[in-house]
Amino acid sequence: MKTPYLFPKKLFNIIIFLTLSGGVSSLLFADPPKGKNWKLVFYDDFNYPNEQLDDAWISQNGASGHILCSRWRENAVVENGNLKLVNKKEKRGGQEYTSGSIWTKKSFRYGYFECRYKYSKATFSNNSFWLIQTGKVSEGKKFEIDINEGHYPDEININLHNWSDFWTDENGKKRHGAKGMNFCLSTGMQNKSIALDVPVRASKIRLSTTSRPAIINEIRVFPKISESYPSPDCNEDALPLDLENYAFGAPLKIFQDGKEVSGNNSGFEKINDGNPKTSYSSWKNLTVEMDLGELKDIGCIQIFSGKLREEIGEYQSFLRDYVLEIFDGKSWTEISSVKYGSDTKVDLSETFHVYALEWDEENLIYYFDGKEIFRQKNEFCFSPSPVYLSLALGKWCGPVIDESVDGSFMEVDYVKVWQDEDLKTSILNDYKKPQAAKKPMQKQPDNVQKKIEKVDSPKPDSKNSEAASTSEDNSKPKKRNFFKNL
Numbered sequence: 001m002k003t004p005y006l007f008p009k010k011l012f013n014i015i016i017f018l019t020l021s022g023g024v025s026s027l028l029f030a031d032p033p034k035g036k037n038w039k040l041v042f043y044d045d046f047n048y049p050n051e052q053l054d055d056a057w058i059s060q061n062g063a064s065g066h067i068l069c070s071r072w073r074e075n076a077v078v079e080n081g082n083l084k085l086v087n088k089k090e091k092r093g094g095q096e097y098t099s100g101s102i103w104t105k106k107s108f109r110y111g112y113f114e115c116r117y118k119y120s121k122a123t124f125s126n127n128s129f130w131l132i133q134t135g136k137v138s139e140g141k142k143f144e145i146d147i148n149e150g151h152y153p154d155e156i157n158i159n160l161h162n163w164s165d166f167w168t169d170e171n172g173k174k175r176h177g178a179k180g181m182n183f184c185l186s187t188g189m190q191n192k193s194i195a196l197d198v199p200v201r202a203s204k205i206r207l208s209t210t211s212r213p214a215i216i217n218e219i220r221v222f223p224k225i226s227e228s229y230p231s232p233d234c235n236e237d238a239l240p241l242d243l244e245n246y247a248f249g250a251p252l253k254i255f256q257d258g259k260e261v262s263g264n265n266s267g268f269e270k271i272n273d274g275n276p277k278t279s280y281s282s283w284k285n286l287t288v289e290m291d292l293g294e295l296k297d298i299g300c301i302q303i304f305s306g307k308l309r310e311e312i313g314e315y316q317s318f319l320r321d322y323v324l325e326i327f328d329g330k331s332w333t334e335i336s337s338v339k340y341g342s343d344t345k346v347d348l349s350e351t352f353h354v355y356a357l358e359w360d361e362e363n364l365i366y367y368f369d370g371k372e373i374f375r376q377k378n379e380f381c382f383s384p385s386p387v388y389l390s391l392a393l394g395k396w397c398g399p400v401i402d403e404s405v406d407g408s409f410m411e412v413d414y415v416k417v418w419q420d421e422d423l424k425t426s427i428l429n430d431y432k433k434p435q436a437a438k439k440p441m442q443k444q445p446d447n448v449q450k451k452i453e454k455v456d457s458p459k460p461d462s463k464n465s466e467a468a469s470t471s472e473d474n475s476k477p478k479k480r481n482f483f484k485n486l
Protein backbone atom coordinates (compact mmCIF):
# COMPACT_ATOMS: atom_id res chain seq x y z
CA MET A 1 0.00 0.00 0.00
CA LYS A 2 1.24 3.37 -0.90
CA THR A 3 2.46 5.63 1.80
CA PRO A 4 0.14 8.57 2.21
CA TYR A 5 1.83 11.90 1.85
CA LEU A 6 0.11 14.49 3.88
CA PHE A 7 1.16 18.06 3.93
CA PRO A 8 -0.26 20.78 6.09
CA LYS A 9 -3.07 22.36 4.13
CA LYS A 10 -1.36 25.68 4.44
CA LEU A 11 1.51 24.51 2.30
CA PHE A 12 -0.76 23.98 -0.67
CA ASN A 13 -1.78 27.57 -0.53
CA ILE A 14 1.73 28.72 -1.19
CA ILE A 15 2.81 29.26 -4.74
CA ILE A 16 6.54 29.44 -5.07
CA PHE A 17 8.31 30.59 -8.18
CA LEU A 18 11.99 30.05 -8.74
CA THR A 19 13.70 32.17 -11.31
CA LEU A 20 16.18 30.02 -13.12
CA SER A 21 18.69 30.75 -15.81
CA GLY A 22 17.24 32.32 -18.90
CA GLY A 23 14.48 33.97 -16.96
CA VAL A 24 12.36 30.82 -16.94
CA SER A 25 10.21 30.31 -13.90
CA SER A 26 9.58 26.90 -12.49
CA LEU A 27 6.49 26.40 -10.42
CA LEU A 28 6.96 24.27 -7.33
CA PHE A 29 3.36 24.05 -6.21
CA ALA A 30 0.10 25.08 -7.73
CA ASP A 31 -3.24 24.83 -6.06
CA PRO A 32 -6.84 24.15 -7.00
CA PRO A 33 -8.74 27.34 -7.67
CA LYS A 34 -10.55 28.73 -4.69
CA GLY A 35 -14.28 28.49 -4.17
CA LYS A 36 -14.78 24.75 -3.84
CA ASN A 37 -14.50 22.36 -0.96
CA TRP A 38 -11.45 20.57 -2.30
CA LYS A 39 -10.23 17.36 -0.78
CA LEU A 40 -6.94 15.80 -1.87
CA VAL A 41 -7.92 12.27 -2.91
CA PHE A 42 -4.79 11.14 -4.74
CA TYR A 43 -1.19 12.17 -4.34
CA ASP A 44 1.83 10.43 -5.74
CA ASP A 45 5.19 12.16 -5.56
CA PHE A 46 7.16 9.04 -6.59
CA ASN A 47 9.25 9.22 -3.46
CA TYR A 48 9.66 5.47 -3.09
CA PRO A 49 11.50 2.50 -4.63
CA ASN A 50 10.89 1.75 -8.29
CA GLU A 51 9.01 -1.49 -7.57
CA GLN A 52 6.41 0.40 -5.61
CA LEU A 53 5.19 2.17 -8.74
CA ASP A 54 3.03 -0.87 -9.45
CA ASP A 55 1.01 -0.30 -6.27
CA ALA A 56 -0.98 2.50 -7.82
CA TRP A 57 -0.16 2.38 -11.53
CA ILE A 58 -0.55 -0.01 -14.45
CA SER A 59 2.06 0.01 -17.20
CA GLN A 60 1.68 -0.61 -20.89
CA ASN A 61 3.72 -3.58 -22.08
CA GLY A 62 3.52 -3.76 -25.82
CA ALA A 63 3.36 -1.94 -29.11
CA SER A 64 1.06 0.81 -30.29
CA GLY A 65 0.66 0.90 -34.04
CA HIS A 66 -0.12 4.58 -34.37
CA ILE A 67 3.16 5.76 -32.85
CA LEU A 68 6.80 4.97 -33.51
CA CYS A 69 7.55 3.17 -30.23
CA SER A 70 6.44 0.23 -28.17
CA ARG A 71 6.06 0.97 -24.46
CA TRP A 72 7.18 -1.06 -21.48
CA ARG A 73 7.31 -1.09 -17.70
CA GLU A 74 11.12 -1.00 -17.85
CA ASN A 75 10.94 2.41 -19.45
CA ALA A 76 9.03 3.76 -16.43
CA VAL A 77 11.69 4.33 -13.78
CA VAL A 78 11.20 5.76 -10.32
CA GLU A 79 14.38 7.26 -8.93
CA ASN A 80 15.43 10.21 -6.80
CA GLY A 81 11.84 11.00 -5.92
CA ASN A 82 10.56 11.34 -9.46
CA LEU A 83 9.16 9.20 -12.25
CA LYS A 84 11.05 9.06 -15.53
CA LEU A 85 9.48 7.81 -18.73
CA VAL A 86 12.49 7.02 -20.86
CA ASN A 87 12.82 6.96 -24.66
CA LYS A 88 15.27 4.45 -26.06
CA LYS A 89 16.48 3.73 -29.56
CA GLU A 90 16.05 -0.02 -29.52
CA LYS A 91 14.13 -2.53 -31.61
CA ARG A 92 11.35 -4.04 -29.58
CA GLY A 93 7.72 -4.89 -30.17
CA GLY A 94 8.25 -4.53 -33.91
CA GLN A 95 9.25 -0.88 -33.61
CA GLU A 96 12.47 1.07 -33.65
CA TYR A 97 12.04 2.84 -30.33
CA THR A 98 10.69 2.15 -26.86
CA SER A 99 9.13 4.42 -24.28
CA GLY A 100 6.77 4.33 -21.30
CA SER A 101 3.10 4.82 -20.52
CA ILE A 102 1.33 4.26 -17.21
CA TRP A 103 -2.13 4.91 -15.82
CA THR A 104 -3.69 4.86 -12.38
CA LYS A 105 -5.51 1.85 -11.09
CA LYS A 106 -7.94 4.25 -9.54
CA SER A 107 -10.45 6.15 -11.64
CA PHE A 108 -11.89 9.59 -10.97
CA ARG A 109 -14.94 11.49 -12.05
CA TYR A 110 -14.57 15.27 -11.82
CA GLY A 111 -12.00 17.10 -9.77
CA TYR A 112 -8.84 19.10 -10.12
CA PHE A 113 -6.03 17.11 -11.74
CA GLU A 114 -2.52 18.38 -11.49
CA CYS A 115 0.87 17.12 -12.67
CA ARG A 116 4.27 18.74 -12.36
CA TYR A 117 6.63 17.56 -15.04
CA LYS A 118 9.37 18.29 -17.54
CA TYR A 119 9.24 17.37 -21.20
CA SER A 120 11.77 15.00 -22.69
CA LYS A 121 14.44 16.86 -24.60
CA ALA A 122 13.58 15.35 -27.98
CA THR A 123 11.71 17.03 -30.78
CA PHE A 124 9.43 14.20 -31.81
CA SER A 125 8.26 13.18 -28.36
CA ASN A 126 4.71 13.52 -27.05
CA ASN A 127 4.75 14.26 -23.32
CA SER A 128 1.26 13.55 -22.08
CA PHE A 129 -0.78 14.03 -18.95
CA TRP A 130 -4.31 12.95 -19.82
CA LEU A 131 -7.54 11.17 -19.06
CA ILE A 132 -9.47 8.68 -21.11
CA GLN A 133 -12.73 7.10 -20.21
CA THR A 134 -12.30 3.36 -20.32
CA GLY A 135 -14.77 0.51 -20.14
CA LYS A 136 -18.50 0.99 -20.33
CA VAL A 137 -19.80 4.50 -20.62
CA SER A 138 -21.97 5.12 -17.61
CA GLU A 139 -23.00 8.58 -18.76
CA GLY A 140 -22.21 10.79 -21.75
CA LYS A 141 -19.73 9.62 -24.39
CA LYS A 142 -16.39 7.90 -24.45
CA PHE A 143 -13.99 10.76 -24.06
CA GLU A 144 -10.34 11.64 -23.98
CA ILE A 145 -9.14 14.78 -22.26
CA ASP A 146 -5.58 15.67 -23.15
CA ILE A 147 -4.69 18.03 -20.35
CA ASN A 148 -1.40 18.44 -22.16
CA GLU A 149 0.30 16.56 -24.93
CA GLY A 150 3.48 18.58 -24.78
CA HIS A 151 6.06 18.81 -27.51
CA TYR A 152 9.66 19.89 -27.00
CA PRO A 153 10.69 22.59 -26.62
CA ASP A 154 7.73 24.76 -25.66
CA GLU A 155 4.49 23.57 -27.18
CA ILE A 156 1.36 22.88 -25.15
CA ASN A 157 -1.46 20.86 -26.72
CA ILE A 158 -4.91 20.54 -25.21
CA ASN A 159 -7.56 18.37 -26.79
CA LEU A 160 -10.96 16.95 -26.02
CA HIS A 161 -11.99 13.91 -28.06
CA ASN A 162 -15.36 12.28 -28.53
CA TRP A 163 -14.65 8.58 -29.13
CA SER A 164 -18.31 7.54 -29.35
CA ASP A 165 -19.49 9.29 -32.48
CA PHE A 166 -17.85 8.64 -35.83
CA TRP A 167 -18.73 9.61 -39.36
CA THR A 168 -17.23 9.33 -42.81
CA ASP A 169 -16.16 12.49 -44.58
CA GLU A 170 -16.35 13.23 -48.30
CA ASN A 171 -12.96 11.57 -48.83
CA GLY A 172 -14.10 8.33 -47.19
CA LYS A 173 -12.10 8.95 -44.03
CA LYS A 174 -13.54 7.99 -40.69
CA ARG A 175 -13.70 11.01 -38.43
CA HIS A 176 -14.44 11.81 -34.84
CA GLY A 177 -14.93 15.04 -32.99
CA ALA A 178 -12.00 16.74 -31.33
CA LYS A 179 -11.62 20.27 -30.13
CA GLY A 180 -8.75 21.95 -28.43
CA MET A 181 -5.92 24.35 -28.81
CA ASN A 182 -2.20 24.29 -29.09
CA PHE A 183 0.34 26.98 -28.73
CA CYS A 184 4.02 27.61 -28.28
CA LEU A 185 5.26 29.75 -25.45
CA SER A 186 7.70 31.50 -27.76
CA THR A 187 6.44 33.61 -30.61
CA GLY A 188 9.64 34.76 -32.28
CA MET A 189 8.88 33.14 -35.64
CA GLN A 190 5.38 34.44 -36.05
CA ASN A 191 6.29 37.69 -37.69
CA LYS A 192 9.42 36.96 -39.67
CA SER A 193 10.86 39.75 -41.77
CA ILE A 194 14.07 38.93 -43.59
CA ALA A 195 15.56 42.19 -44.77
CA LEU A 196 18.64 41.75 -46.92
CA ASP A 197 21.60 44.11 -46.66
CA VAL A 198 22.37 43.54 -50.30
CA PRO A 199 19.44 42.85 -52.68
CA VAL A 200 19.36 39.44 -54.32
CA ARG A 201 18.20 38.86 -57.87
CA ALA A 202 15.78 35.98 -58.24
CA SER A 203 12.86 34.74 -60.34
CA LYS A 204 11.56 32.26 -57.77
CA ILE A 205 11.64 31.83 -54.01
CA ARG A 206 11.15 28.61 -52.07
CA LEU A 207 10.18 28.21 -48.41
CA SER A 208 10.43 24.81 -46.70
CA THR A 209 9.50 23.88 -43.15
CA THR A 210 9.15 20.76 -41.00
CA SER A 211 6.80 22.53 -38.57
CA ARG A 212 3.53 20.75 -37.91
CA PRO A 213 1.19 22.33 -38.37
CA ALA A 214 2.77 24.57 -40.98
CA ILE A 215 0.43 27.54 -41.05
CA ILE A 216 1.32 30.31 -43.47
CA ASN A 217 -0.83 33.39 -43.45
CA GLU A 218 1.09 35.47 -45.92
CA ILE A 219 4.40 35.68 -47.74
CA ARG A 220 5.47 39.04 -49.11
CA VAL A 221 8.44 39.88 -51.31
CA PHE A 222 9.58 43.49 -51.57
CA PRO A 223 12.26 45.42 -53.47
CA LYS A 224 15.02 47.24 -51.62
CA ILE A 225 13.79 50.45 -50.03
CA SER A 226 15.49 53.04 -47.90
CA GLU A 227 12.77 53.14 -45.25
CA SER A 228 11.92 50.37 -42.84
CA TYR A 229 9.57 47.64 -44.05
CA PRO A 230 6.00 47.34 -42.78
CA SER A 231 5.12 44.63 -40.29
CA PRO A 232 4.47 41.22 -41.93
CA ASP A 233 1.02 41.04 -40.34
CA CYS A 234 -0.23 44.42 -41.51
CA ASN A 235 -3.18 44.54 -43.88
CA GLU A 236 -2.54 44.98 -47.57
CA ASP A 237 -4.15 48.41 -47.55
CA ALA A 238 -1.67 49.51 -44.90
CA LEU A 239 1.29 48.96 -47.22
CA PRO A 240 2.85 52.12 -48.71
CA LEU A 241 1.29 52.75 -52.12
CA ASP A 242 4.65 52.83 -53.87
CA LEU A 243 5.87 49.59 -52.30
CA GLU A 244 5.36 46.74 -54.73
CA ASN A 245 4.70 43.28 -53.28
CA TYR A 246 6.12 40.86 -55.87
CA ALA A 247 4.52 37.92 -54.11
CA PHE A 248 0.93 39.08 -54.42
CA GLY A 249 -0.98 36.56 -56.52
CA ALA A 250 2.21 34.96 -57.91
CA PRO A 251 1.77 31.34 -59.13
CA LEU A 252 2.57 28.76 -56.43
CA LYS A 253 3.68 25.16 -56.36
CA ILE A 254 3.00 23.31 -53.14
CA PHE A 255 4.88 20.20 -52.03
CA GLN A 256 3.95 18.03 -49.05
CA ASP A 257 6.58 15.53 -47.93
CA GLY A 258 8.33 16.22 -51.23
CA LYS A 259 5.34 15.49 -53.46
CA GLU A 260 3.65 18.22 -55.43
CA VAL A 261 0.01 18.58 -54.51
CA SER A 262 -2.77 20.27 -56.35
CA GLY A 263 -6.52 20.52 -56.24
CA ASN A 264 -9.45 22.84 -56.24
CA ASN A 265 -10.42 24.50 -53.01
CA SER A 266 -6.96 23.76 -51.69
CA GLY A 267 -6.53 27.21 -50.24
CA PHE A 268 -2.97 27.62 -51.56
CA GLU A 269 -3.80 31.08 -52.83
CA LYS A 270 -4.23 32.27 -49.25
CA ILE A 271 -0.44 32.21 -48.91
CA ASN A 272 -0.19 35.32 -51.09
CA ASP A 273 -3.68 36.78 -51.36
CA GLY A 274 -2.59 39.94 -49.60
CA ASN A 275 -4.72 39.22 -46.54
CA PRO A 276 -2.71 38.29 -43.41
CA LYS A 277 -5.85 36.87 -41.78
CA THR A 278 -6.30 34.12 -44.38
CA SER A 279 -3.94 31.17 -44.20
CA TYR A 280 -2.97 27.82 -45.64
CA SER A 281 -1.95 24.98 -43.34
CA SER A 282 -0.35 21.59 -43.78
CA TRP A 283 0.37 18.70 -41.44
CA LYS A 284 3.17 17.40 -43.62
CA ASN A 285 6.60 18.77 -44.39
CA LEU A 286 5.71 21.76 -46.50
CA THR A 287 7.49 23.47 -49.36
CA VAL A 288 6.06 26.53 -51.07
CA GLU A 289 7.62 27.55 -54.37
CA MET A 290 6.65 30.95 -55.69
CA ASP A 291 7.21 32.03 -59.29
CA LEU A 292 7.85 35.76 -59.55
CA GLY A 293 7.64 35.60 -63.35
CA GLU A 294 10.97 37.26 -64.05
CA LEU A 295 14.15 38.19 -62.25
CA LYS A 296 13.46 40.74 -59.53
CA ASP A 297 15.76 42.64 -57.22
CA ILE A 298 14.60 41.58 -53.78
CA GLY A 299 15.35 43.54 -50.61
CA CYS A 300 13.05 41.80 -48.13
CA ILE A 301 11.02 38.62 -47.76
CA GLN A 302 8.37 38.40 -45.06
CA ILE A 303 6.73 35.31 -43.62
CA PHE A 304 3.73 35.68 -41.38
CA SER A 305 2.58 32.46 -39.77
CA GLY A 306 0.22 31.42 -37.00
CA LYS A 307 -3.35 30.45 -36.31
CA LEU A 308 -5.52 33.28 -35.08
CA ARG A 309 -7.41 32.38 -31.92
CA GLU A 310 -10.15 34.93 -32.17
CA GLU A 311 -11.41 34.42 -28.63
CA ILE A 312 -8.18 35.81 -27.24
CA GLY A 313 -7.05 37.79 -30.26
CA GLU A 314 -3.67 36.07 -30.48
CA TYR A 315 -1.87 34.07 -33.10
CA GLN A 316 -0.54 30.65 -32.13
CA SER A 317 1.08 27.67 -33.86
CA PHE A 318 3.60 29.63 -35.88
CA LEU A 319 6.42 28.10 -37.89
CA ARG A 320 9.21 26.63 -35.79
CA ASP A 321 11.76 26.32 -38.55
CA TYR A 322 12.32 27.12 -42.19
CA VAL A 323 14.77 27.18 -45.05
CA LEU A 324 14.37 30.02 -47.54
CA GLU A 325 15.95 29.71 -50.97
CA ILE A 326 16.05 31.84 -54.11
CA PHE A 327 16.36 30.81 -57.77
CA ASP A 328 18.49 33.09 -59.93
CA GLY A 329 17.49 31.42 -63.20
CA LYS A 330 20.18 28.76 -62.92
CA SER A 331 20.26 27.30 -59.42
CA TRP A 332 18.80 27.49 -55.95
CA THR A 333 20.68 29.24 -53.14
CA GLU A 334 19.75 29.29 -49.46
CA ILE A 335 19.55 32.82 -48.12
CA SER A 336 18.06 32.32 -44.67
CA SER A 337 17.14 29.51 -42.31
CA VAL A 338 16.09 28.86 -38.75
CA LYS A 339 16.65 25.54 -37.03
CA TYR A 340 13.65 23.89 -35.43
CA GLY A 341 12.91 25.37 -32.03
CA SER A 342 15.96 27.62 -31.99
CA ASP A 343 13.74 30.64 -31.57
CA THR A 344 12.42 29.34 -28.30
CA LYS A 345 12.75 31.40 -25.18
CA VAL A 346 11.13 28.75 -23.02
CA ASP A 347 12.35 25.19 -22.76
CA LEU A 348 9.80 23.00 -21.01
CA SER A 349 12.33 20.18 -20.79
CA GLU A 350 14.66 22.31 -18.66
CA THR A 351 12.29 23.27 -15.88
CA PHE A 352 9.31 21.72 -14.15
CA HIS A 353 5.93 23.22 -14.82
CA VAL A 354 2.49 22.46 -13.50
CA TYR A 355 -0.25 21.37 -15.91
CA ALA A 356 -3.77 21.04 -14.58
CA LEU A 357 -7.42 20.46 -15.39
CA GLU A 358 -10.49 21.43 -13.45
CA TRP A 359 -13.29 19.13 -14.54
CA ASP A 360 -16.88 19.30 -13.40
CA GLU A 361 -20.28 18.63 -14.94
CA GLU A 362 -20.26 21.89 -16.85
CA ASN A 363 -16.71 22.88 -17.72
CA LEU A 364 -13.23 21.74 -18.55
CA ILE A 365 -10.75 24.38 -17.48
CA TYR A 366 -7.06 24.01 -18.24
CA TYR A 367 -4.22 25.58 -16.31
CA PHE A 368 -0.53 26.13 -16.84
CA ASP A 369 1.49 27.06 -13.75
CA GLY A 370 -1.66 27.97 -11.88
CA LYS A 371 -3.06 30.22 -14.61
CA GLU A 372 -6.08 29.38 -16.72
CA ILE A 373 -5.10 29.02 -20.36
CA PHE A 374 -8.17 27.45 -21.96
CA ARG A 375 -11.70 26.31 -21.19
CA GLN A 376 -14.38 24.25 -22.88
CA LYS A 377 -17.97 23.32 -22.12
CA ASN A 378 -18.31 19.81 -20.81
CA GLU A 379 -20.92 18.21 -23.01
CA PHE A 380 -20.15 14.52 -22.68
CA CYS A 381 -17.38 13.77 -20.12
CA PHE A 382 -19.47 12.34 -17.33
CA SER A 383 -17.83 8.97 -16.61
CA PRO A 384 -14.86 8.04 -14.40
CA SER A 385 -11.39 7.92 -15.90
CA PRO A 386 -7.91 6.83 -14.84
CA VAL A 387 -5.06 9.34 -15.03
CA TYR A 388 -2.43 8.66 -17.69
CA LEU A 389 1.20 9.66 -17.93
CA SER A 390 2.57 8.78 -21.33
CA LEU A 391 5.57 9.41 -23.47
CA ALA A 392 5.28 8.61 -27.16
CA LEU A 393 7.24 9.23 -30.32
CA GLY A 394 5.47 10.51 -33.38
CA LYS A 395 6.36 12.49 -36.46
CA TRP A 396 3.65 15.03 -35.71
CA CYS A 397 5.63 16.11 -32.63
CA GLY A 398 8.56 17.54 -34.57
CA PRO A 399 11.54 16.35 -36.61
CA VAL A 400 12.82 12.83 -35.93
CA ILE A 401 16.34 13.13 -34.52
CA ASP A 402 17.73 9.86 -33.24
CA GLU A 403 20.67 11.39 -31.39
CA SER A 404 18.44 13.44 -29.13
CA VAL A 405 15.77 10.83 -28.48
CA ASP A 406 17.87 7.95 -27.16
CA GLY A 407 17.92 8.24 -23.38
CA SER A 408 15.72 11.33 -23.25
CA PHE A 409 12.96 11.22 -20.68
CA MET A 410 9.83 12.93 -19.42
CA GLU A 411 10.31 13.53 -15.70
CA VAL A 412 7.31 13.69 -13.38
CA ASP A 413 7.61 15.19 -9.92
CA TYR A 414 4.08 14.48 -8.76
CA VAL A 415 0.46 13.84 -9.66
CA LYS A 416 -2.35 15.11 -7.47
CA VAL A 417 -6.11 14.86 -7.69
CA TRP A 418 -8.52 16.89 -5.60
CA GLN A 419 -12.27 16.45 -5.60
CA ASP A 420 -15.03 18.75 -4.49
CA GLU A 421 -16.60 17.24 -1.41
CA ASP A 422 -19.74 19.26 -2.04
CA LEU A 423 -20.18 17.81 -5.54
CA LYS A 424 -22.25 14.73 -4.86
CA THR A 425 -21.79 13.31 -8.34
CA SER A 426 -18.01 13.07 -8.11
CA ILE A 427 -16.40 9.83 -7.13
CA LEU A 428 -14.75 10.07 -3.77
CA ASN A 429 -14.54 6.91 -1.77
CA ASP A 430 -17.28 4.79 -3.20
CA TYR A 431 -16.18 4.07 -6.73
CA LYS A 432 -15.01 0.51 -7.38
CA LYS A 433 -13.58 0.06 -10.82
CA PRO A 434 -12.62 -3.55 -11.51
CA GLN A 435 -10.29 -3.10 -14.46
CA ALA A 436 -8.75 -0.73 -16.92
CA ALA A 437 -10.82 -1.78 -19.87
CA LYS A 438 -10.19 -1.76 -23.55
CA LYS A 439 -9.88 1.64 -25.10
CA PRO A 440 -12.16 2.58 -27.95
CA MET A 441 -9.49 2.78 -30.60
CA GLN A 442 -8.46 -0.83 -30.06
CA LYS A 443 -11.67 -1.95 -31.59
CA GLN A 444 -10.65 -0.48 -34.92
CA PRO A 445 -8.70 -2.67 -37.30
CA ASP A 446 -5.33 -1.14 -38.04
CA ASN A 447 -6.25 -0.01 -41.52
CA VAL A 448 -9.36 1.72 -40.24
CA GLN A 449 -7.64 3.18 -37.23
CA LYS A 450 -5.07 4.89 -39.39
CA LYS A 451 -7.78 6.57 -41.41
CA ILE A 452 -9.60 8.10 -38.50
CA GLU A 453 -9.04 11.78 -38.48
CA LYS A 454 -10.03 14.49 -36.16
CA VAL A 455 -11.90 17.59 -37.09
CA ASP A 456 -11.83 21.03 -35.62
CA SER A 457 -8.58 20.20 -34.06
CA PRO A 458 -5.16 21.75 -34.19
CA LYS A 459 -3.76 18.25 -34.56
CA PRO A 460 -4.21 16.34 -37.76
CA ASP A 461 -5.69 13.00 -36.91
CA SER A 462 -6.47 10.48 -34.30
CA LYS A 463 -3.28 8.57 -34.76
CA ASN A 464 -1.73 11.56 -33.11
CA SER A 465 -3.85 11.04 -30.09
CA GLU A 466 -2.78 9.18 -27.04
CA ALA A 467 -6.20 7.56 -27.23
CA ALA A 468 -4.82 5.02 -29.60
CA SER A 469 -1.85 4.35 -27.38
CA THR A 470 -3.43 1.35 -25.86
CA SER A 471 -1.38 -1.28 -24.23
CA GLU A 472 -1.46 -4.75 -25.65
CA ASP A 473 -2.55 -6.01 -22.30
CA ASN A 474 -4.97 -3.22 -21.56
CA SER A 475 -7.98 -5.36 -22.27
CA LYS A 476 -6.97 -8.01 -19.80
CA PRO A 477 -8.76 -8.02 -16.48
CA LYS A 478 -6.80 -6.18 -13.86
CA LYS A 479 -6.37 -7.22 -10.28
CA ARG A 480 -8.42 -5.14 -7.90
CA ASN A 481 -6.14 -2.80 -6.10
CA PHE A 482 -7.71 0.33 -4.78
CA PHE A 483 -5.65 3.21 -3.78
CA LYS A 484 -6.26 4.37 -0.31
CA ASN A 485 -7.77 7.80 -0.33
CA LEU A 486 -5.79 10.37 1.47
Ligand SMILES: [Ca+2]
Pocket residue numbers: 217218269270271272273274275276277278279
Ligand atom coordinates in the same frame (compact mmCIF):
# COMPACT_ATOMS: atom_id res chain seq x y z
CA1 LIG B 1 -3.31 35.26 -46.65
Ligand SMILES: [Ca+2]
Pocket residue numbers: 045046047081082083412413414
Ligand atom coordinates in the same frame (compact mmCIF):
# COMPACT_ATOMS: atom_id res chain seq x y z
CA1 LIG C 1 8.64 13.88 -6.76
